[in-house]
Amino acid sequence: MIELKGKAGEAVQLEAGQSGFDLLKKTGAKGMIALKLNGKLQDLAAAITEPGEFELIGLKTPEGEEILRHSTSHIMADAVQKLFPSAKVTIGPAIENGFYYDFDYPPGFKEEDLAAIEAKMKEIVKSDVRFARSEMKREDAVKLFEQKGEKYKVELINDLPEGSVIFIYQSGDFVDLCRGPHIPSTRYVKAYKLVSVAGAYWRGNEKNPQLQRIYGTAFADQEALDAYLQRLEEAKKRDHRRLGPQLGLFTLDDAVGSGLVLWKPKGTIIRNELQKFISEHLRRQGYSQVCTPHIGRLGLYKTSGHYPYYRESQFPPIIEKDFFADKVAEGCTCAQLANLMENGEIDGYLLKPMNCPMHIKIFASDHHSYRDLPVRLAEFGTVYRWEKSGELGGMTRVRGFTQDDAHLFVTEDQLPAEIEGCLELVKIVLTTLGISEYRVRVGLREPDSNKYAGTPEQWDKAEKACLDAAKTLGVAFTAEPGDAVFYGPKIDFVVKDVIGREWQLGTVQVDYQLPQRFDLSYTGADNKPHRPVMIHRAPFGSMERFVGVLIEHFAGAFPLWLSPVQVAVLSISEKFEAYAVEVTDALKIAGIRAESDLSAEKIGAKIRSATLAKAPYMLVVGQREQAERAVSVRTRTGGDQGSMPLEAFIKRCGEEIASRSLTIGSSA
């Protein structure tokens, strides 16, 4: 007899050897697809072997959806192999909002193949075959997949840790190595859709063969699937690549180049407001602002280590004219020149990929006493990086961008407090803008890798400082080995865009390496030279990416203080043009960004166009307003707010801008 207890406290007794299906019968629950026993998921068909707490999993729960999607990926793989027998299977997990399966199939799939695969899947679903699990010995499993010619599965089995139990799932003719669990049978799949095909490298490594990935999604019912597809459509409308040009914020032009953003006047207002905002906090936190050029000699970046470590993601060096002329005169071939470039055996200039070396040189240009520290140098510094062409997109992945960068030169003792100060700044930014959906990632070094500069002792200290600081944040964070920069560990703030992709915004990085590489020092209280520690930090990350994400966050409807046009003054007719201009001028004098719409349109049309342009405030002015030197106030979302004296509106609007309020009309 096995004693089980449900979540609601109900007790159920089972005979030894009975399964989840028996439990299902006893509880009378319907539409369940899996069982969670003592926190572990298992198939309904599997025998229940231990007492404890159980939970039956339905299709409409997150865990149920994940199982459904994983099972659907098996059905898809089955369909693919029926239609394309030479396709080899690799992995096919459930992912957020769907699933994928990777196949080795060199001819490749076309999007038009998806319909045929879906049709075949329909047959498999209808055939109502069970997902049957069996346990196998490693040798038997290897033999099974070798016979089938499934070399990737063999590789996966061989990589499983010693002593792990190997499970095989069979549904109809399809056999797959899989840890499960699965839905009981294929007919549980009610609503699914194959979304796209893509190339994907085996184990994500470009050096491995490229596989064919098919993405799909599945939901408990058609309604849920339709709702999901609807949500995707809605999200597309908030995409910064659509809204940005639409609202006149930025443009991208082939003739300028891929990944190079042209900020239009309205976008520049947003960028400048953000910079003004952060600059206020920089002053408060004791930063000094500096300016540095866009290029610097190659040697500088060899010293810093950026040239060797990041050469692949840099624009090639700019070489001096004389150097080329001399080499050509010496009879140097193209291949030899390319080689010199490759090895960095050239002198020239690099379009700067990072600002730190120049800030370091500013620090090093003066002698520093311990009394001067921390020295905090900040710059809105523009950098250029050669991102792979396939990874470019909108404002979030570009080749030229401006970081709200700063470098702090601190003593070892000051490090924890300074890291916390940087984190506080990031928090101020996120809070002021109402960004609450983000995660914090502490990037640590990958053990057993030689791609990092510095000693293990320094890394230990730096990693500890980051982890300690992250703990003071009061926000959950994950430590991720392998995500460090070559010179040190870091704390990143990561947000999602409208289509669910993650982007790193703010970052704080600890660095023991560059001070050493540049032989930086300060004089301590003991009158001896000491090595400072550096912190790199950027609360926004880059202005381009941050504004891109912000456009989506606000769906283009920026809070008053950021709105390019804060107040649209709408005249009822030509008769009140003079008053409309007077009102607009009064607002401008008060430092409010105002524009008047004096067109021959009717008031309804003017309101419509100002609303579509996302102007936070609209002022309707006509006979009544002119007579009383008043304005009729309308907000972007709240409609008609009634009339008030012009001066009162200016005061209220000014206060609301100064407070950087997130809601329109909040200070009223």
Added chain:
RNA sequence: GCCGAUGUAGCUCAGUCGGUAGAGCAGCUGAUUCGUAAUCAGCAGGUCGUGAGUUCGAAUCUCACCGUCGGCUCCA
């Protein structure tokens, strides 16, 4: 970079079988002078991404290139 999709007016999109390019919005001009999400009329606007090729004839078919979009470990 690689796999797949895609590119027609400023924007959103139509364009059949290969027969010489169309709408709405935006713009311009005129009329209208109006009270809270679209006043009416007229006009103008295109190297059909670029370049080759096939053809009597190409937006349409073929190839190359360029740009854009989705994806390239969320791990049995």
